Amino acid sequence: MRRHLVSAGDLSYDDALLVLDTATEMAALGQREIKKLPTLRGRTVVNLFFEDSTRTRISFEAAAKRLSADVINFSAKGSSVSKGESLKDTALTLEAMGADAVVIRHSASGAPHRLAYSGWIGGSVVNAGDGTHEHPTQALLDAFTMRRHLCAGSGDLAGRRVTIVGDVLHSRVARSNVLLLHTLGAEVTLVGPPTLLPVGVDAWPCAVSYDLDGLLPKSDVVMMLRVQRERMNAAFFPSANEYTRRYGLDLERASALPDHAIVMHPGPMNRGMEIAAEVADGVRSTIVEQVANGVSVRMAVLYLLLGGSRLSLEADSASAGDAAEPDR
């Protein structure tokens, strides 16, 4: 593993499988009476959240605590940030407090990259969502969920067809998923109104379509994205009803899916908008399971970034293969 996790594209095929395999073992811990490991005792993880989040922050907090790390939660509201403190000064403060890892969510794309590679802090940086850029741990937990349902919990996702539907333009989840799923061998198709597909999407390692109904019978996974109204500063579609009629997943559309297919949503959902309540609560839906898997995947990421020696953090991902080898 590398020292930071800023983009899902940073993960090589071996890295990605190592995280998923490690997460599988972490998930087994959830069944135990004592859901705690001593592994990160004495390490400090700072949750640096400049943007509102419930599930991601709680998920990272639970993951760090299950590994016995000390967790400091920092939200921009009620901090010196609201007095105008810069990201750099905040970072220097965290460094002075001895943070071993900083989990950062920021409304500006690229903030985690700046934090990781500017030399302000010595610890690891984990991107927990930056603007409309990336959300790599969400992609990892989505891949983990797909693997559980479609591949019996092991190996990669070679040949699995994943359809990602909706507001790709504002979605960091979609971008991270495309990169990671491509690494793992899945075939990804993005579907949405042309106004909600980003410029340059044709350069992404995935297909693009505007025809949801034609794709559903051939999909192993359909992932509905939230329509991010808070980020919409222009008219991207005529009306909510029209969006729902063309790109919403209702019961009728869901019935076109193959029997083994699963329905995913990164949350929070707009019920009745991109996904009907009956589908969100249906048997194919893995939406609640995704949240549970999030803790296992984040434990795996924190363990792999922080569990080893400082020296290993300096090494590039080429050494990850050695680390994964049994010792003899």
Add this chain to the structure above:
Amino acid sequence: MASPADLRGGSLDPSTARPVLDGADIHRALTRIAHEVLERNKGADDLVVLGIPTRGVPLARRLAGRMAEVEGRPVPAGSLDITMYRDDLRLRPARALERTEVPPGGVDDRVVVLVDDVLFSGRTVRAALDALGDLGRPRAVQLAVLVDRGHRELPIRADFVGKNLPTSLRETVRVLLDEADGRDAVLLGSEHGGEAVRA
């Protein structure tokens, strides 16, 4: 690999390696240990055999199978990964986890027999005891190893030993098992690269 030997040792230099136990020796040693475990515990009631990955796991399965033959009923076997409980995590890059599989009955109030291939510093067993403590509260814990090579760094001893093998710290002991390596053998030799690879 759970054995502490590999923490200090590199890989075995094949030119110097000599076999100290062959397949038949390992078979006989496991059969004897199986009988010793049954004798000590007056049967297989409440026994759970847990192997420490990687080589301890097939050994644990064989041991449980041997005891099942003698007792005429199955003896539960599983595996116990100790990676997250090691005391040297910070000395090495983060490593991949192995599988922990506890038989359905759990370990509470059972007699757990831990199985590993080589007993060296005792640090692996220390970690295994911690890991076991998080799984439940066994009535007793016993330790069975195929090879005891000495050089303990903690007050730990094995209850059942396949072979006591006096070694120097410069030497490496390597256990090969059919399930993982295609043949059964215990090799003793000097390590590749000598001092340079020592942690």
